[in-house]
Amino acid sequence: xxxxxxxxxxLLGILTEPLVHANVKHLISNSVPLFVxxxxxxxxxxxxxxxxxxxxxxxxGIITWCIGRESWHIxxxxxxxxxxxxLFFSGVFRRYIPLMAISxxxxxxxxxxxxxxxxxSELIEKNISWEGHLSGAFSGFLCAVFFRKYxxxxxxxxxxxxxxxxxxxDI
Numbered sequence: 001x002x003x004x005x006x007x008x009x010x011l012l013g014i015l016t017e018p019l020v021h022a023n024v025k026h027l028i029s030n031s032v033p034l035f036v037x038x039x040x041x042x043x044x045x046x047x048x049x050x051x052x053x054x055x056x057x058x059x060x061g062i063i064t065w066c067i068g069r070e071s072w073h074i075x076x077x078x079x080x081x082x083x084x085x086x087l088f089f090s091g092v093f094r095r096y097i098p099l100m101a102i103s104x105x106x107x108x109x110x111x112x113x114x115x116x117x118x119x120x121s122e123l124i125e126k127n128i129s130w131e132g133h134l135s136g137a138f139s140g141f142l143c144a145v146f147f148r149k150y151x152x153x154x155x156x157x158x159x160x161x162x163x164x165x166x167x168x169x170d171i
Contacts, residue, residue, distance in 0.1 A: 003061060003132075005068035014061030018076035022127070030076040033110060037083035040102055045090070048151035056082035056139050063135035073129040078136035081117065084110045085140025093144060096154035 001020045004010025013020075021027040041049040060078035084106050091103030117133040 002072040002074035003064050003068060004072055005065050005070060005131075010065060013073070014058065014065055017061055017064070017074055017132075018057060018079045020074040021076075022074060026075055030080060033080045034076050034083070036109070037080060037087060037106070040087055040106075041083055044087075044099060044102055045151050048147060052086060052143050052147060053083075055143055056086065056136065059139035059142065060132065060136040063138060064129070064132045067135065068129065068131040073132050075129070075132070077116075077129065078132040078139075081113070081133045081136030082140040082143070083136075084113070085137045086144050087140075089141050089144035090148065090151075093148040094152070094154055096152060099152060 001013060001016040002010075003013030003017045018030075021030065038053070041053060045052065057079055060082050064073050064078055088103045088106045091099035091101070091106075094100075113133070114137075116128055117130055117137050119130055
C-alpha cells in the first residue's frame with residue numbers, strides 16, 4: 001500500500017502512503033507533527049487549508065513516485081514536511097506578523113528535520129525515505145508560492161495613506 005517508484009503497482013501508494021506505517025513508533029512520530037501542523041494550517045489559513053492539504057498529499061506522493069529509489073515508501077512524513085514548508089514559506093511570503101510567527105514556530109519545532117531531506121539521512125538510518133521528505137518539502141514550497149495571493153493577507157498599513165496626503169499638502 002506504499003509507493004513503489006516508477007512502477008504501475010506503486011501508483012496506488014500515492015493515495016495510501018500517508019496511511020501506512022511500519023510500526024507504532026513510526027505512526028506516533030508522524031501523527032504528532034501532523035496533528036500540530038494540520039491544526040495550524042486549518043486555524044490560520046481556514047478555507048485555503050482545505051485546498052492545500054489534499055494538494056500536498058497528492059503532490060508529495062507523485063514526486064516521491066517519480067524520484068524515489070526502488071523500495072517501498074510509507075508513512076505520512078512527506079505530508080508533514082509539506083505542511084511545515086507550506087506554513088514556513090507562506091508566512092514569509094505574506095509578511096504578515098501572525099503568519100510569520102507561525103513560520104518561526106515551525107522552524108523552532110521542526111527545523112532540525114531539514115537534514116532528513118537529503119541522501120545523507122541514509123547514513124543515519126537506511127529505512128528513512130529522504131525522497132519522501134524532499135518531495136513533501138518541495139510540494140509545500142510550491143503550494144506556498146502558488147497560493148501566496150490567496151487566503152489571509154497582510155492588512156494595509158493605516159499610516160500609508162496619511163504619509164501620501166502629508167506629502168501632497170506640502171507640495
